[in-house]
Amino acid sequence: MYYVIMKRKSSPAPRKQPRSATAMPDKLAASAFALFSARGIGQVSLDDIATHAGVTKGSFYWHYQSKDDLIKAACAHYYRVYHRRINSELAHITNPVERLARTIETAVNICLMDRANRVFTTEVFTLAVHNPELGRSWRQFSDSVREFYLGLLKAAMAAEDLKTTDPEQAVDFVLSAMEGIKLRAQHEPHLCSKQSKRSIVTSLKRNLGIIETEQ
């Protein structure tokens, strides 16, 4: 162990960040999300995550209390990214029906194309079955998404005369379908083809009462 002898004279590596940039918790959560969604939660150790974030496990435990704690943080990270993505997508669309349509299109795109999203979602879902706290967190997120869609749909119904019977049931059905599409897309690549994607979007819209006419 020669490092004891190094009298700590050579290059103390002048830290760029003032050491306490308070960014480390976020960085760890982001690393966790990245690794979880690539290899699965069970296949990623805390050492992996710490290394990916540029620190060690000992330091990890200064910011988080347990692996479960970190998983929750990774979920929060995911929720933030998700909401940001949707919001930026709808930022300058005013027509209510168009807002709803665009949301569906974006969501389908994510389901079919974004592997990281798919894997992470699946992993968390599975874990949440046996982890009540994660389940609550996930359900809270899920409910917020449901409310969001419900708001979009009701606004669209108020603006135009959609062929929707029960908006709540319609939203539940469409959300379920999208979740299922996300799942099956992992193993059935033919769902990701261009025409399949168009067909899916059309079906989802139809179930919300939107009949595609334009184009």
Next chain:
Amino acid sequence: MYYVIMKRKSSPAPRKQPRSATAMPDKLAASAFALFSARGIGQVSLDDIATHAGVTKGSFYWHYQSKDDLIKAACAHYYRVYHRRINSELAHITNPVERLARTIETAVNICLMDRANRVFTTEVFTLAVHNPELGRSWRQFSDSVREFYLGLLKAAMAAEDLKTTDPEQAVDFVLSAMEGIKLRAQHEPHLCSKQSKRSIVTSLKRNLGIIETEQ
């Protein structure tokens, strides 16, 4: 360790089964399925499974080569049960449209009510993402289910004039939706209510071109 002294005279426990009943592999697979679908694959050890089947781990490895091997067997067990269930449900229904309708109703019932089925499916799905062999096995099963539905739908279309545009896309969409319903039902109990269930069945049928009229 007194058992060394027991001169093996008292009750050799006359085996009921002729020892080689060849039933042990199936028994182990069934035990695995039971425990996996109750606590999750990652939370069940081989000791647990062996104990549940009435043997020990050493004996387990005489029948299987690894845990992965057993997981595959548990899947096969699941596939068998699934097919038996559907077949027995359709055994004495001849009307093609009714056969399709009954299949949907049964599937929704399973999705919403059968917790073991839901958990096991979710677990295997998640694992299959990172395990190519499991993925292939699952996809094979999934394709067989798809073909089955496609057959039902085409038969129904030939018998009556359904409002179906593209049968393949319709089946894909409906299967995805059911998968998603199964997933969400784990965390959103309101999906399991009677009226929700009816609404889901109606939506699924509508997406296949069946308009509910009777009742």
Next chain:
DNA sequence: CTACTAACATACCCGCCGGTATGTACTATG
């Protein structure tokens, strides 16, 4: 009766990983 083998049980190994105890450098504050 003997030998062989299928079908178990016992006992053990070992690597991985979550978690902890402890040391150390950098920074802020008075």
Next chain:
DNA sequence: CATAGTACATACCGGCGGGTATGTTAGTAG
């Protein structure tokens, strides 16, 4: 400049669980 607290790193522990090496018994064949 001394002190204290922050934000790390090192080193270690312990158990859990997959997998193995080695019995031991009950059938079966000759």
